[in-house]
Amino acid sequence: MKRESPNNKKNIKKAAALAYDHVGAPRIVAKGEGHMAKKIIELAEEQGIPVQNDDTLVEALMQVELSKEIPPELYQAVAEVLAFIYRLDKMKGTKKDTP
Numbered sequence: 334m335k336r337e338s339p340n341n342k343k344n345i346k347k348a349a350a351l352a353y354d355h356v357g358a359p360r361i362v363a364k365g366e367g368h369m370a371k372k373i374i375e376l377a378e379e380q381g382i383p384v385q386n387d388d389t390l391v392e393a394l395m396q397v398e399l400s401k402e403i404p405p406e407l408y409q410a411v412a413e414v415l416a417f418i419y420r421l422d423k424m425k426g427t428k429k430d431t432p
Contacts, residue, residue, distance in 0.1 A: 341351050348373040349394035350382075351403070351411065360404035363393055383418045390414070 348370035350363035363373050377384050390410050397403055403411055 345371045345374055346396055347391050349391050349397075350377065350393070351414075353415060358405075358408065359415070360402050361399055362395045364397075364399060366395075383421060385417070386415050387414070389411060 346365075347366050349361060350373055351359045352362040353359040356384065364371055373385055376382075385412075390407075393410070394403070394408055397407075
């Protein structure tokens, strides 16, 4: 997911949310612009889901249809984000299994 500025939620322009269940590729489960992007970020934060700020990646994810798997050309970028989140979870002691 992405937000324009970590300190100013008014600047959120676009956001995309991914889900990965270790089967196939990650899927787009939410995406939006403006008010919808702000809601996606707020819901993620309320649920303790990490939010990544990456303008280039969010632009690419916005092109993927809702509920569809990400295309192979995005695997590397998304894998880096998921690895980062996994490391955060591991440091917090909340990750019980490996990706």
